Amino acid sequence: MRQVVNLYTEALRPRQQRLTARTALITMVGAVVLLAGGSVWLHWERAAQQTELDALSRQVSAAEQRVARLEKAVEANRPDPSLKEAASRLASQIDRRQRLLERIDAMVGTGGSQFSPYMEAMARRMPDAVWLTGFRIALDPVRITMKGATQQPGQVPVYLDRLRHEPVFSGRTFERFLMQRPGETTERGDGPVHFRIASSREQTEDDDDG
Numbered sequence: 471m472r473q474v475v476n477l478y479t480e481a482l483r484p485r486q487q488r489l490t491a492r493t494a495l496i497t498m499v500g501a502v503v504l505l506a507g508g509s510v511w512l513h514w515e516r517a518a519q520q521t522e523l524d525a526l527s528r529q530v531s532a533a534e535q536r537v538a539r540l541e542k543a544v545e546a547n548r549p550d551p552s553l554k555e556a557a558s559r560l561a562s563q564i565d566r567r568q569r570l571l572e573r574i575d576a577m578v579g580t581g582g583s584q585f586s587p588y589m590e591a592m593a594r595r596m597p598d599a600v601w602l603t604g605f606r607i608a609l610d611p612v613r614i615t616m617k618g619a620t621q622q623p624g625q626v627p628v629y630l631d632r633l634r635h636e637p638v639f640s641g642r643t644f645e646r647f648l649m650q651r652p653g654e655t656t657e658r659g660d661g662p663v664h665f666r667i668a669s670s671r672e673q674t675e676d677d678d679d680g
Contacts, residue, residue: 522590526567529594533564559598566601567593587638588614595632599625603664614642614669619662623649626665642669 540557588607596602599622606615620626626649633639646668651661 522587526590526593530564530567533560533567537561537564562601563596563598566596591633591636591638592616595629595636597625597629597632600629616667617665619664621662623663623665626667630667639669644669 537557537560540553540560544553544557589605592602592605600618600620602616602618604617608614618626626647630644630647634642644667646666648667649663649665651663
C-alpha cells in the first residue's frame, strides 16, 4: 500500500521579501551621504597637494628670475666666469626641480598622492651641488632608494641631514650609503661622484614588543 504525501504546500513555498518605501529611502539617503563625503575628502586632499605644488612652482619661478638677472649682468659686462658658473648651476637646479615637479604632478593626477610628499621633500631640500638621477619608493613597509651625482661629495651628507627635518623622513635611517667616482672625468680629472642611498624607518620599542 503506497501513500503519497504532497510536501509542496503554501507554507513551504519561498517568499519574496519586498523592500518597503521607507527602507529604500533610507538606503538611498545613506548612499548619497557616502558619495558626498567621499567627494569632499577627495577635493580637500587635491587642494592640499595643489598648495604644495604651487609653493614649489613659486620657488622655481624665483630661481628663474635670478637666472635672468645673472644672464643680463653677463651680457652687460665683460664676461665673468664666476657669473657664468653661477648661472649654469642655477639653470641646472631649475631643470632638476622642474622634472621632479612634473613627476609629482603626473603622479597626483593618476592616483599616486601617497608618493608625492616624499618627492616634494626631496626636491625642496636638495642642495645646489646635488642632483638626483633616479629614485624608487616602495610602500608597506616604506623603503626609499635614491641615486644621484655631485661635484661636491660633502654636500650629500648635508642633503641627508636636511631630509631628516621633513616629517615624511622623520625617524628614518640611511643604512646604505655608497659613493664612487666613475672612469669618466673632466680635463681637471675631477668628474662627478655618483652616490646611492637606501633608507628605512628605525625600529621603535613598540615594534620590538610586537
